[in-house]
Amino acid sequence: MAQEVKTTCPYCGVGCGVIARVGDDGAVSVKGDPEHPANFGRLCSKGSALAETLDLDGRLLHPEIGGRRAGWSEALDLVAERFSRSIAEHGPDSVAFYVSGQLLTEDYYIANKLMKGFIGSANIDTNSRLCMSSSVAGHRRAFGSDTVPGAYEDLELAELVVLTGSNLAWCHPVLYQRLSAAKANRPEMKIVVIDPRRTMTADIADMHLAIAPDGDVALFNGLLAHLAASGAVDRNYISNYTSGFDEAVAAASRLDLPALSTATGLTVAQLRAFFRLFETTEKVVTCYSQGVNQSAAGTDKVNAIINCHLATGRIGRPGMGPFSLTGQPNAMGGREVGGLANMLAAHMDIEKSLHRDQVRRFWGAPSVASKPGLKAVDMFRAVADGRIKALWIMATNPVVSMPDADAVEAAIKACPFVVVSDIVRDTDTARHAHVLLPSLGWGEKDGTVTNSERRISRQRPFLAAPGEARPDWWQLAEVGRRMGFAAAFTHGSPAVIFAEHAALSGFENEGRRDFDISAHAEIDGPAYDGLRPFQWPQPQGSAPQKKRFFAEGAFYHPDGRARLVAVEVPRPRSANDAFPFTLNTGRVRDHWHTMTRTGKSARLSGHLAEPFVEIHPRDAQGAGISDADLVTLESPHGAAIVRALVTDRQAEGNLFVPMHWNDQFASKARIDALVAPVTDPVSGQPASKNMPVRASRFAAAAYGFAVSARKPRELDAAYWALARAEGGWRVELAFAETNADWLDWCRKTFAIAAGIEPIGYTDRTSGELRLAFFEGDRLLATLFLSPRPVAVARSWAVSQLGASHHNLAKRFAVTAGRPGADTPDPGATVCSCFSVGVNQITAAVRDGCHSVEAVGERLSAGTNCGSCRAEIRGIINGCLTLAAE
Structure with a gap:
């Protein structure tokens, strides 16, 4: 029988309520929860596509030691033994946890309790250090x-x-x-x-x-x-x-x-x-x-x-x-339990002896870390120089997301003992782990998250745990028991952990601390299962509290007053002829972090399918870069190759590159490899928005675009960018030199059997080559090559993976790279929710749809998440301007 479960979106800090429906056939669909006070039923493109990211392709399904399958007992025994040995030989600061805003509050709580209360070090930091x-x-x-x-x-x-x-x-x-x-x-x-x-x-x-x-x-x-x-x-x-x-x-x-x-x-x-x-x-x-x-x-x-x-x-x-506005779904929850190296649980301060004593007594801990631990950038420096000898990374991919990412990768690779808990087996970070532990993913997890407005919501499971995957809190608690702290880690469920967390928030509080949810200190399993979203504070014995703080003072400094802080204007970045551009990194609409989840969705890859750099037209002209050229970006720390997007939305002298692409989806696009490990002196947060770089045109001998029913393997190209597509994969390519045997290259790359011969042509005058491979009436793969960036109707070419090619004429049409006059080309995707392309919107405008609302009524574009409405308006304005000239 079909079931519906109310849960919370795992993406940004908005914390939207989601209703997941599991059909009789096991198929999952999602929709916004109209009763959740964060979103009232709305979802963005990523949230709307959550059901498309739930397959087991690439999942880590059992523990591994040194690349071989292992049982949980063997793996956990080894983790506990290696951490205990390092502590015995080098002290508690020789080990560290690097955790994530993707963890639930209950996971975060146990990690913080184990490290700060029982190991006795504050060397636990989080990728939330990078955002808030x-x-x-x-x-x-x-x-x-x-x-x-x-x-x-x-x-x-x-x-x-x-x-x-x-x-x-x-x-x-x-x-x-x-x-x-x-x-x-x-x-x-x-x-x-x-x-x-x-x-x-x-x-x-x-x-x-x-x-x-x-x-x-x-x-x-x-x-x-x-x-x-x-x-x-x-x-x-x-x-x-x-x-x-x-x-x-x-x-x-x-x-x-x-x-x-x-x-x-x-x-x-x-x-x-x-x-x-x-x-x-x-x-x-x-x-x-x-x-x-x-x-x-x-x-x-x-x-x-x-x-x-x-x-x-x-x-x-x-x-x-x-x-x-926090970036991750549980950055706030991590802050509540002391997930940062310079904080204690329940918004207590590690620098205050009173707070340390309160936490120590509540936990029954032998001691509590007496000083702040290493913040993220300093933590990986300590891994590099050998101070940290055992490192446990949970639910994050620092080889992609940390600044100076190449140095971070080298540090992890050289670390004597690395544990990675994740849902994906092959990430840029997991490939360097000595022990891999399979964790639960969204749809399987059970716990709570806190959004940017202090609202705590439940993430509820609606899928069975795959393989041998286990909750992160369970993994941590089991290691704690094996390290000799069994009495402190008897938790049998997330409800028990949440109750302890709530009790600690009210312990000897009496209004002196802002975070207090002790009204839930005695919550049981059924009440936890039915917990509705609520904002803190909610002290014990009180009705739900005010939604806002500080209208009438009552600040949390000892004198009850706020501090206006005298701040100085920072010295501007000095001009640098070697690195004349300022690099700004950030996110795009339809992808999330390092793409381990959103990279599974063909729909989410349709809008922006490869890494790119936004560059102002005058800057592009000065650097000899044209739209759609490939660009090499370099800093003193690293280099990347990305596609040029020439636009006057970007200010002169500035470049923007998204941070999502990694070695699983592109050949050289880990943009944080270019970012210096410079941090704010107070917060320790890296400076990812102002990095001196240079930009130059990447001179390719040949450019390519391909679609394939099978995932391409061993991509032998100077540049490649891979993305999911309906029915298969799409890949952008560039080659430093032409290949003498493209047929052989295709067979190796797309796993084409020797008996399958291609159709296509080579134009020696233009230097263009087109090859297409069919099995029966099904397209297996097609490759388009040109001395210039390939002019192909990409959305249409991708759609041919799902089309029937029952006659020779249709097959040869594929090699043309664009549909015939009788077949409309939707163009590049603008609306991911409804897969509406730019050509469809342009046609609607020409047909009289001169507003975003009119386009939405005709095509549905912009009527779901609304993130594409500005882009639609730009297309409309562009069309109307051209018509008026």
């Missing part, structure tokens, strides 16, 4: 606690929403939908987007400020100085609830408007307009994300933003406040 630790540090400096003051509904209640360092449309699409709908209902609402790139989010902006890289401190310092000078500050709030105002304003006033213009890259007129808009608007929410956090001055940026809200008292009230 500057926000944590800024909160703690300002508020005395890592507290997000507001709620999502504030974006809808605000009169002005400032989005800085946040491509909301692509990175938090459901919040973008909520904001876009609010603006449509209240056109007087104003939106300001602060970003060096003109991203798709700017489509709904009243003002786009193309700020210079790392210009945020100068901008918000300038704003604070303006607010103070114009009398727009709230003197009562400042006097009653804060300290440090005069010092902060003095620091902020050091640059006059011309100097601010230089520091920010904005005109004086733009600065005045923004300052005046903020000054005269009462209800202001400032949302910030990775563009603020991922900086060598990230914490100062956060405090510069918070200063403006504290100075005006615009915090903790409906439609007001600074708002950190």
Whole structure:
């Protein structure tokens, strides 16, 4: 009988509710949960495609030791023995855990308890260090606690929403939908987007400020100085609830408007307009994300933003406040249990002896780590220099995602003992593990996550555990028992762990700490199974608490006051003739992290199927780069080869490359290999948005595009980028030299049997070659080669994998690379939810559909997640402009 299970999306920090339906035949479908207060039924393209990522292809299904299959007991015994031996010989700081925002809170809790309470080291850090630790540090400096003051509904209640360092449309699409709908209902609402790139989010902006890289401190310092000078500050709030105002304003006033213009890259007129808009608007929410956090001055940026809200008292009230948008589904949950190396569980501070003692007594631990552990970048440096001798990596892929990624890979490869817990067997990191442990994936996991607005939701299982896969918390607890701590790790279910976590949050709290969910300290299995989404705090014996913090002070510094922090404008990056461009890294709409999940979906690969670099037309011309050329990017740390996307959305002198591609999907596109291991001195967060690089055209002797029913193997090419396609795979290619025998290359690459002969042709004049292989009426593979980037109707070519080619004419049409006049070509995918291409949208516009709504009514494009609406509007405007000329 079909069943429906309410769970939570595993992607970004929005924390959308999902209803998963498992049919009688075992097929899974997903839809948004209309009752979940984060999304009210909305899903983005990634969430809508979750069911397409649940196959077992590539799954790690049993433990392995040294590449051979092993049993759980043997593997866990070995992990416990090697960690125990290292601790005995070299001390507790010789071991480390590197964990992930993909873990559930219960997994995080056990990992933190084992490392900090019983191993006695704080060497546990998380990939969340890479996305939101500057926000944590800024909160703690300002508020005395890592507290997000507001709620999502504030974006809808605000009169002005400032989005800085946040491509909301692509990175938090459901919040973008909520904001876009609010603006449509209240056109007087104003939106300001602060970003060096003109991203798709700017489509709904009243003002786009193309700020210079790392210009945020100068901008918000300038704003604070303006607010103070114009009398727009709230003197009562400042006097009653804060300290440090005069010092902060003095620091902020050091640059006059011309100097601010230089520091920010904005005109004086733009600065005045923004300052005046903020000054005269009462209800202001400032949302910030990775563009603020991922900086060598990230914490100062956060405090510069918070200063403006504290100075005006615009915090903790409906439609007001600074708002950190986390990147991962459980970055917040990890913070709640001390997943960062410089924190303790339940928002307690590792530096405070009182907090260490409280945690030690609650856990019954022999001791609790007495000092912060190594943060992510420093942790892998310690692996490299031999200080860390045993490393356990859980649910993350640092060989792709860490800065200076090649050095990180070398460190992991040289580490004496590496354990990797993951759901995928072959990742860039897992290939260097001595022990592989199979974990549960989304749909199998059972636990909780916390989203960006402090809302705790359940992830519930609706699929059986495949093979021998086990929960991460179980793996950790079993190792803890084997290391001699059995009494502390008797947990038999995630409900028991959650109850302990909730009890610790209320232990000797009495309102002194912000995080308190002790109302759930005695939760049992059935109540946990039925737990509905809720926001913290929820202290024991109390009704659900306020949704917002700090409207009337009550900060968590000892004196109860917030701190306005005096911050200095960072020194700008000096010009460098060898590396003249500034590299900015980030995300795209339809992929997630290192693609181990989204890379399984053909639909999600349809929009952007290969790694690319956005470059301004004048920069491209100066470097001799044309649209669709391949580009070599180099920094002092590494190199990558990506496709050129020439666009004036990118500011001159700046480049943007997504961070998702890895060695499983591209030949040389791990972009974090180029990023220096430079970190914020307060938070330890890497600076991934401002890296000096150079760019040059990659000179290929031949370019190629291929589709194949089978996954290509041993791709012998100077450049390749692989993506799932309906019915098979698609691959972009480039060769440093031409091949004397392309037929043999195809047979090896696409596993074509010797008896199958191709059809096709070679044009010696143009240098083009086309080969297609058929078995019966089914296309096995086709290869298109050219001395220039291949001009092929790619979406149509991919669709031929599922077509019937029953006559010779249809087969030869495949080698032409484009459909006949009687067969429309959808063009490059714009709407992933409904697989609608640019040519289909263009045709609809020509047929009279002159608005996004009209296109949606005709083609459904843009009517589900809405992330493509800005792109659709751009196509419409382009078509109408051409028609008017």
